Amino acid sequence: MLSLAIGQWAQEVYGLTIVPTISSRKVLTGNEPAEGFEGSYAFVSVSESEGPVVAVAINTPGARKYAATRLRQDASSLKNAPDLFLRLMSEHAARALWLRVGASATKLAPAASLRLADFSASGDTFGQDTTYLCLLYTLGGDGGEDSWLIEGDEDTPEIQLVLKMEDVKKIVRTLQESTEAPASQDLSGRDVLRKRVRSTTVVLDAVLDSMSMTIGECSRLEVGQVIALPGAKMDKLVLSADTVSGSLPISQGELGAWKGFRALKLRLPVAENVIREIAEI
Structure with missing residues (x-):
């Protein structure tokens, strides 16, 4: 200096x-x-x-x-x-x-x-x-x-x-103090970001099965048309989160009923990579 x-x-x-x-x-x-x-x-x-x-x-x-x-x-x-x-x-x-x-x-x-x-x-x-x-x-x-x-x-x-x-x-x-401040401020900023990520609302989809289809085939779908789902199982639904980068699978479950309503019972914990990404923010 x-x-x-x-x-x-x-x-x-x-x-x-x-x-x-x-x-x-x-x-x-x-x-x-x-x-x-x-x-x-x-x-x-x-x-x-x-x-x-x-x-x-x-x-x-x-x-x-x-x-x-x-x-x-x-x-x-x-x-x-x-x-x-x-x-x-x-x-x-x-x-x-x-x-x-x-x-x-x-x-x-x-x-x-x-x-x-x-x-x-x-x-x-x-x-x-x-x-x-x-x-x-x-x-x-x-x-x-x-x-x-x-x-x-x-x-x-x-x-x-x-x-x-x-x-x-x-x-x-x-x-x-000015040298130490950025480190503490960065830590505080990460805490705030982590809290915001945890409180962000996402849409969850319980998917019975998925398939590949061309855009042309999608355009020809009609009401009443039957679509075969050979790989679908009632005891295996994939729970996915709709994120900005696409659909992210986070767990699996089975379809059932609870208190008179259709419900999804989870059979697997939330995917480890999802938890790790939240923890590393």
């Missing part, structure tokens, strides 16, 4: 496609995350922002590459660029990164009013009793297709994310 957001951010600010790799993952408390900002341009929100992101940082090679992209120059030409210049240039990229990650984590529209400030000039950003998840992502530099960012730099461009651990746990729980 975060790697996808970072990849989209890289496409936005650098204009190229990469697959970011996570090179460090730490759980820290209090001001400990600030120790990892050395050599990077770190930014925090001016006001308390919604979502898990507390701070983002872009290291010098990453900031230099972004500035070169904006100025349409080679990154090596900015090797001696002033620190203040790179810091000011990287703020825009940091804001875009913050919005991408925040939207990816919360699935909410990014806050357009987000304002960032230089971490070194901010007040108390980290709570002394708060736990944070600190992630360090490397952007290329492995000698493969993604190593376009190096361009003469000895160091590899990196970004850091500092997230509130409590919010990260909430996001993980939400993802787990």
